[in-house]
Structures are given as C-alpha cells and as structure tokens.
Amino acid sequence: MPFHYPNGSLYHHDAKARPKKQLVSSRTRFDNRGMSLEEEINESNQYYRARDIAVIYKKPIPLQIVKVDYPKRSAAVIKEAYFRRPSTTDYNGVYQGYYLDFEAKETKNKASFPLKNFHQHQIDHMRRCLRQAGICFVIVRFVSLDRLFVYPASPLITYWDQQTNGGRKSIPLNEISATGFEVHYALKPRIPYLKAIDQLLATSTIDKGDHHGQ
Amino acid sequence: MPFHYPNGSLYHHDAKARPKKQLVSSRTRFDNRGMSLEEEINESNQYYRARDIAVIYKKPIPLQIVKVDYPKRSAAVIKEAYFRRPSTTDYNGVYQGYYLDFEAKETKNKASFPLKNFHQHQIDHMRRCLRQAGICFVIVRFVSLDRLFVYPASPLITYWDQQTNGGRKSIPLNEISATGFEVHYALKPRIPYLKAIDQLLATSTIDKGDHHGQ
Numbered sequence: 001m002p003f004h005y006p007n008g009s010l011y012h013h014d015a016k017a018r019p020k021k022q023l024v025s026s027r028t029r030f031d032n033r034g035m036s037l038e039e040e041i042n043e044s045n046q047y048y049r050a051r052d053i054a055v056i057y058k059k060p061i062p063l064q065i066v067k068v069d070y071p072k073r074s075a076a077v078i079k080e081a082y083f084r085r086p087s088t089t090d091y092n093g094v095y096q097g098y099y100l101d102f103e104a105k106e107t108k109n110k111a112s113f114p115l116k117n118f119h120q121h122q123i124d125h126m127r128r129c130l131r132q133a134g135i136c137f138v139i140v141r142f143v144s145l146d147r148l149f150v151y152p153a154s155p156l157i158t159y160w161d162q163q164t165n166g167g168r169k170s171i172p173l174n175e176i177s178a179t180g181f182e183v184h185y186a187l188k189p190r191i192p193y194l195k196a197i198d199q200l201l202a203t204s205t206i207d208k209g210d211h212h213g214q
Numbered sequence: 215m216p217f218h219y220p221n222g223s224l225y226h227h228d229a230k231a232r233p234k235k236q237l238v239s240s241r242t243r244f245d246n247r248g249m250s251l252e253e254e255i256n257e258s259n260q261y262y263r264a265r266d267i268a269v270i271y272k273k274p275i276p277l278q279i280v281k282v283d284y285p286k287r288s289a290a291v292i293k294e295a296y297f298r299r300p301s302t303t304d305y306n307g308v309y310q311g312y313y314l315d316f317e318a319k320e321t322k323n324k325a326s327f328p329l330k331n332f333h334q335h336q337i338d339h340m341r342r343c344l345r346q347a348g349i350c351f352v353i354v355r356f357v358s359l360d361r362l363f364v365y366p367a368s369p370l371i372t373y374w375d376q377q378t379n380g381g382r383k384s385i386p387l388n389e390i391s392a393t394g395f396e397v398h399y400a401l402k403p404r405i406p407y408l409k410a411i412d413q414l415l416a417t418s419t420i421d422k423g424d425h426h427g428q
Binding site: 057062065080093125 | 263266268269271273274275276277279289290291292293294295296297300301302306307308309310311312313315339342343345346347348
C-alpha cells in the first residue's frame with residue numbers, strides 16, 4: 001500500500017519502517033539476536049564514543065511538526081507530525097580528524113547489491129561530501145550470506161551514474177568484495193567498521209597530501 | 215510553566231521553541247527581517263552547499279515516536295511523539311576535509327555571555343569531538359549589540375569547568391572578542407562564519423601536523 005508525503009511524493013518503505021525500529025531500540029534487550037543493522041551500528045558507535053575512538057551518531061528522523069500539546073505538569077506531546085525525506089545520509093561524525101559520512105543498507109540478494117536501495121538525494125549528498133574531502137561510504141549487509149562490507153562512495157557513484165545511462169541496476173558482490181573492505185562481526189563492538197575505514201584510508205589519496213591544504 | 219520529558223527531567227525552553235521555528239522556516243519569506251539566528255545559519259549553510267564551499271546541516275530534533283497512523287492514499291501521520299534531549303550539538307558537517315561541529319546561541323546581555331545557555335551534554339560532546347581533532351565552536355550573537363562571534367570550544371570548556379568549580383557564570387564580551395572571531399553580517403551568505411573558521415584554522419595547532427597521523 002503506497003503512502004505519500006504531504007508534497008505528494010511517494011513515501012519510501014525504509015522511512016516507513018523507521019519509527020518501528022526506533023521504538024524497538026528503546027526497549028530493554030537481553031541479547032543481540034534479532035538486532036537490526038541499524039541497532040548494531042548504533043551500539044558500535046556507542047562503543048566507539050565511550051572509548052574515545054570516534055564520535056559518530058545516527059541523525060534523527062526529520063519530521064514536520066504541526067501540532068504540539070503542552071499538558072500541565074507533564075511532557076509536551078506532539079499530536080500531529082509528518083515524516084520528511086532526509087536530505088543527507090543517516091550517519092556522520094568525526095574519526096581522528098576525518099569527517100565520516102555513511103548509509104547502512106541490507107539486501108537479501110546473494111550475488112549483487114541493487115542500486116534501488118539508494119536515493120538520488122543520498123548520492124548527491126555523498127558527491128558533495130567527497131568534494132569536501134569527507135570519507136563517504138556505505139555499510140552493506142548481504143543478509144543471506146551473512147557478509148558485511150564497507151564500500152566506498154566513489155565506485156558506488158560510478159555504478160549509479162552508469163545505471164542512469166542504461167547500465168546495470170546492481171553492484172556485483174565480486175566488485176563489492178574486491179573494491180570494498182569486509183567487516184567481520186565481533187563482540188566489542190558488534191560491527192568494527194572503523195577497521196575497514198583504516199584500510200580505506202591507507203589506500204586513499206585523501207591521506208596523502210591534498211588534504212588540509214598542505 | 216515547566217514541562218517535563220517522559221523521563222521526568224525538565225523540558226528546556228530552547229527545545230520547546232524549536233517546533234515553532236521549524237514551521238516558520240518552511241514558509242515562504244519575502245525578506246530577511248525577523249529571521250532567527252537559526253534560520254540565518256540554515257540559509258548560510260544552504261548557500262555554502264549550493265556553491266560547494268561546505269556541507270553543513272542542522273540536525274533534526276530527536277523525537278520519540280509512539281503512535282503513527284497510516285491513512286489510505288495519504289501521508290503517514292505521527293499521532294503521538296515526545297521531544298528527546300539531543301545528545302550532540304545542533305550543527306555539523308565537513309569543510310575542506312575538516313569536521314565542523316557547533317552550536318548557535320543568543321543573549322540579550324551586553325557585557326558577557328551566560329554559561330547557562332549551554333548544557334552539560336553539549337560540553338561533553340564538544341570535548342569528545344575535540345579529542346578527535348574536530349573543529350568545535352559556538353556561534354554567539356549579542357542581540358542588543360548586534361554583534362556575532364565564532365568562539366572556539368576550548369576556551370568555552372575552560373570557562374565551563376571553572377564555573378563548576380565556583381568560577382564566574384558567564385564569559386566576558388572582552389574575552390569573546392579577543393579569543394573569538396567576529397563575524398559581520400553580509401548578503402551572501404547572511405552569516406559568513408566560514409571566514410571566521412579560516413581565521414580559527416590559521417591559528418590552530420590542528421592544522422600544523424598533528425592531524426591525520428603524520
């Protein structure tokens with residue numbers, strides 16, 4: 001059943017799923033089973049913050065607030081609000097002086113990652129951040145394979161542009177595995193994706209002099 | 215009249231004012247009169263993004279969504295939600311490879327900036343970002359004087375710590391003017407605060423070698 005934004009544009013399934021996730025994450029959990037990718041990344045970010053390794057947050061969902069009640073002696077209640085389409089990616093922050101900016105996406109596919117998981121505004125945002133020497137990437141999970149990758153924004157954008165010119169509609173797992181950096185689940189944190197970022201930085205030109213005007 | 219978060223803690227007046235501001239900013243405006251500091255900064259950020267000068271956004275207000283209706287053929291409506299206390303500052307993004315992170319604050323005082331405008335969680339967040347070599351600061355407006363400054367987080371944190379040890383409850387304008395960087399209103403953008411950041415970076419040790427693991 002399709003829903004629509006107040007401006008008439010189609011309401012996206014991933015945005016639709018978010019309020020539910022947000023509720024779930026606020027409950028007490030006694031194990032990690034059934035954790036969503038988002039919850040696992042949030043938990044990992046919390047780990048990184050607590051140990052002064054990085055300061056990275058998921059951005060709140062942007063809402064258009066229309067009506068707020070202020071009951072006496074209790075919390076203000078929002079009585080009418082609408083989801084707005086985010087103009088950026090979901091996560092950003094700072095790691096050893098680097099600006100990190102990323103999205104997290106999952107697929108049940110086994111051989112490739114469908115580009116329909118991304119939206120034009122996310123690609124545009126990543127392009128802009130890359131031009132500012134930000135470190136942009138996606139954390140991609142192949143659910144059925146139980147494999148997780150950090151895949152840099154540059155090749156993703158190349159695939160995106162090829163698609164809009166009639167190219168293929170997905171990125172092959174081979175390519176993600178070759179150009180990306182695999183992340184292996186661990187205990188602390190659950191998703192140690194900054195290890196992959198260290199590898200990405202080691203191979204990146206950003207680290208080698210064109211940064212910070214030297 | 216005091217309001218409270220669902221957890222019982224006091225609901226802050228600046229958070230309370232936000233939904234109103236958010237609505238106003240979505241309307242069409244025909245001049246700049248009566249623009250809030252937040253709106254002016256948002257507009258300046260838009261200018262910077264459009265010209266590929268920097269990618270900086272205000273973060274959405276964090277909400278706890280409790281109830282959502284999905285009416286047929288129209289946008290999902292949030293019917294019950296609560297404000298949550300933000301754990302970070304309001305603005306962040308990337309500028310020439312630098313991670314920027316800041317708050318915007320106003321005072322009607324003429325001789326000093328009251329520290330009560332800041333909250334512990336904002337100070338803690340700035341401290342963490344500084345340890346990651348982020349560029350942290352506040353944009354401070356003295357409303358009655360019509361003067362605007364970029365004031366770095368480090369001296370702010372020093373004042374904050376002194377206050378908690380019985381020191382003075384505000385930062386003198388003299389000090390802000392001496393240690394900070396004055397920003398002069400302009401047309402494009404309204405608040406050219408990145409000029410002040412250039413000055414801040416020129417005097418900063420972050421720029422001189424301890425950055426990016428050299």
